Amino acid sequence: MTNKDLLAVTEEFGSPVYVYDSEKIAFQYNRLKNAFNKIKDLRIHYAVKALSNISILKLINSLGGGLDTVSVQEVKLGLKAGVDPQKIIYTPNGVSLEEIEEVAKLGVQINIDNLSVLEQFGARHPNTPVCIRINPHILAGGNSKISVGHVDSKFGISIHQMPLLLRIVENTGMNINGIHMHTGSDILDIEVFLRASEILFDAAKNFKNLEFLDFGSGFKVPYSEGDIQTDIEELGEKLSKRFKDFCKNYGREITLAFEPGKFLVSESGKFLAKVNVIKQTTSTVFAGIDSGFNHLIRPMFYGSHHDIHNISNPKGKQRFYSVVGYICETDTFANNRKIAEIAEGDILAFSNAGAYSFSMASNFNSRYRPAEVLWHNGKAHLIRERETFEDLLKHQVEIEFEIAKPEVSEQ
Ligand SMILES: *Cc1c(COP(=O)(O)O)cnc(C)c1O
Numbered sequence: 392m393t394n395k396d397l398l399a400v401t402e403e404f405g406s407p408v409y410v411y412d413s414e415k416i417a418f419q420y421n422r423l424k425n426a427f428n429k430i431k432d433l434r435i436h437y438a439v440k441a442l443s444n445i446s447i448l449k450l451i452n453s454l455g456g457g458l459d460t461v462s463v464q465e466v467k468l469g470l471k472a473g474v475d476p477q478k479i480i481y482t483p484n485g486v487s488l489e490e491i492e493e494v495a496k497l498g499v500q501i502n503i504d505n506l507s508v509l510e511q512f513g514a515r516h517p518n519t520p521v522c523i524r525i526n527p528h529i530l531a532g533g534n535s536k537i538s539v540g541h542v543d544s545k546f547g548i549s550i551h552q553m554p555l556l557l558r559i560v561e562n563t564g565m566n567i568n569g570i571h572m573h574t575g576s577d578i579l580d581i582e583v584f585l586r587a588s589e590i591l592f593d594a595a596k597n598f599k600n601l602e603f604l605d606f607g608s609g610f611k612v613p614y615s616e617g618d619i620q621t622d623i624e625e626l627g628e629k630l631s632k633r634f635k636d637f638c639k640n641y642g643r644e645i646t647l648a649f650e651p652g653k654f655l656v657s658e659s660g661k662f663l664a665k666v667n668v669i670k671q672t673t674s675t676v677f678a679g680i681d682s683g684f685n686h687l688i689r690p691m692f693y694g695s696h697h698d699i700h701n702i703s704n705p706k707g708k709q710r711f712y713s714v715v716g717y718i719c720e721t722d723t724f725a726n727n728r729k730i731a732e733i734a735e736g737d738i739l740a741f742s743n744a745g746a747y748s749f750s751m752a753s754n755f756n757s758r759y760r761p762a763e764v765l766w767h768n769g770k771a772h773l774i775r776e777r778e779t780f781e782d783l784l785k786h787q788v789e790i791e792f793e794i795a796k797p798e799v800s801e802q
Contacts, residue, residue: 392410392661394700394702394705394740396766396771397410397661397663397702397740398702398703398738399771400663400764400766400771401663401665401738403771404764404771404773404777405762406663406664406681406738406761407663407664407665407680407681407682407761408662408663408761408762408763408764408777409660409661409662409663409744409748409749409761409762409763409764410661410662410663410763410764410765410766410771411442411447411656411659411660411661411745411763411764411766412659412660412766413450413659413765413766414766414767415658415659416447416450416451416454416655416656416659416745417454419655419656419659420435420451420454420456420655422623423435423627423649423651423654423655425627426623426624426626426627426628427627427630427631427647428627429631429632429635430634430647431644432644432645432646432647433646433647433648433649434457434478434603434646434647434649435456435457435648435650435651435655436456436457436459436478436479436480436605436649436650437456437457437459437650437655437656438458438459438608438650438651438652438653439458439460439461439465439468439469439652440460440461440465440652440747441652441653441655441656441657441745441746441747441750442652442656442745442746442747442749442750443465443468443750444749444763444765444775445468445471445774446772446774447656447765447774448468448469448474449472450765450767451474451655452472452473452474456655457474457475457479457480458478458479458480459479459480459608459650459652460479460481460482460499461481461482461483461484462483462486462490463490463494466479466481466494466497466499470497476497476498476499477498477499477500479499479500480500480522480571480605480648480650481494481499481501481502482502482504482524482571482573482650483504484504484505484545484546485505485545488511488512491503491508491512492512495512495516495519500520500522500569501519501521501522502521502522502523502524502569502605503521503522503523503548504523504526504546504547505548506548506555506556506559509521509548509559509560509565510559510562510563512565513559513562513563513564514563516565517563517564517565517566518566519565520566520568520569520600521565521566521567521568522567522568522603522605523548523556523567523569523570523571524546524547524548524571524572524573525547525548525550525571525572525590525591525594526544526546526547526548526549526572527550527572527574527587527590528549528550528551529574529583529586529587529590546573547572553594553597557597560598567598567600567601568601568602568603569601569602569603569604569648570591570594570595570598570601570604570605571604571605571607572587572590572605572606572607573607573608573650574587574607574609577609578609578610578611578621578626579611579619579621581621581622581625581626584630585629585630585633588606588630588633589633591604591606592633592637595637595641596641601641601645602645602646603645603646603647603648604634604637604645604646604647604648605648606630606647606648606649607649607650608649608650608651608652608653608654609621610623610651610653610654611653612653612654612657612658612743613658614695614696614697614698614742614743615696615698616698623654630647631647634647652747653747656746657743657744657745657746658742658743658745659745660744660745660746660748661740661741661742662686662687662697662740662748662761663738663739663740663741664680664681664682664686664738665680665681665736665737665738666678666679666680666681666733666734666735666736666737666738666739667679667680667681667717667735668735669733669734669735675713676710676711676712676713677712677713677714677715678712678714678715678730678739679715679717680714680715680716680717680724682716682717682761683716683717683718683720683756683758684716684718684722684755685716685718685752685754685755685756685760686748686749686752686758686760686761687741687744687748687752688751688752688753689747689748690723691721691722691723695743697724697725697741697742697743697744698742698743699714699724699725699728699730699740699741699742700731700739700740700742701730701731701732701733701737701738701739702737702738702739702740703734703736703738704731704732704734704737705731706731707731707732707733708731709729709730709731710730710731710733711727711728711729711730712727712728712730712733713725713726713727714728714730718755718756719756724741749761749763749775754778757783759777759779759782759783760777760778761777762776763775
């Protein structure tokens with residue numbers, strides 16, 4: 392996608408708008424596949440919550456990928472997109488037993504991360520194969536908001552509870568067909584990840600009917616030039632070797648699964664917004680865009696960095712700007728950032744806007760959620776229309792009130 396292509400998208404579909412490059416998604420998918428090409432049966436389950444547009448799910452399906460889901464609604468979206476239920480894994484946290492049963496009925500692989508739920512589900516459905524989510528208590532990354540492996544995390548069954556887990560499995564006679572972990576969102580150090588994997592291998596030895604081991608995700612993608620990223624190729628080499636050793640000891644080959652979200656779609660996405668106003672204060676030049684955290688909340692919520700390029704004036708002189716939104720709250724996308732000189736009306740392109748961007752958008756300030764466009768085979772395809780005023784009112788129920796008459800005071 393060139394700057395010209397992107398500008399043409401805003402001409403055709405307006406701003407703000409999300410644009411995803413299908414080629415980049417396919418590239419990342421194949422990169423992960425190739426890194427693990429020594430594994431006989433590799434499964435890549437795309438984490439739907441990163442970007443859940445049905446056309447993206449269809450694209451993943453066409454690449455041969457399955458889905459990782461966290462709600463019955465995501466499961467239904469996946470099935471609607473034509474994904475085989477056997478290629479969908481459901482990894483909820485804190486949902487009701489009823490929802491888990493509903494998903495199991497759809498033929499989807501259940502992954503349970505809580506002993507109480509495991510016991511209840513096992514007692515009622517001993518014949519439904521279940522995967523268990525282990526918390527190895529290893530921190531993969533540095534950001535506590537996105538690390539889910541520490542001791543007090545609400546995710547997974549603590550590795551220290553293995554004796555109780557085994558007792559529940561034995562008492563219910565249930566069939567454990569997979570072991571899973573997902574330690575957090577940023578693997579900065581492959582050795583740490585491998586250490587967590589050892590805990591998974593160790594746990595796996597307790598179960599005789601395993602069909603797969605699922606190593607979750609946490610692949611870090613670069614957010615700016617030179618930014619650290621997970622070395623997938625190195626991880627592929629080291630983990631594959633270790634996995635094959637495990638299989639040999641286990642007695643047969645099983646499936647190795649991953650469930651990347653960010654890795655597959657983050658870099659494919661650009662968020663395009665128009666600069667409404669330039670405002671100078673005593674110390675700062677603000678560029679105010681036609682958006683806010685209602686459309687892209689990551690910078691405010693996680694403090695995440697998104698590169699910003701002025702695609703209307705890419706060769707302009709570099710100047711310092713604070714890029715802010717139009718929401719009646721502090722909504723700073725970037726502080727004191729070097730960007731090619733901005734004029735009102737210019738289009739800014741935010742990088743890494745594929746994952747956790749549109750999927751976390753809201754209607755705050757009664758603004759419409761943006762359109763989504765898929766750039767595929769050299770052409771822009773609209774995959775979600777921009778919302779309209781009718782969408783804002785949809786599902787709202789209006790109550791009629793009598794207008795109180797002003798009291799007339801007697802003279
Ligand atoms: C969110 C999530 C993922 C995807 O994480 P990324 O950092 O986007 O790759 C994978 N597995 C589970 C269980 C998740 O909750």
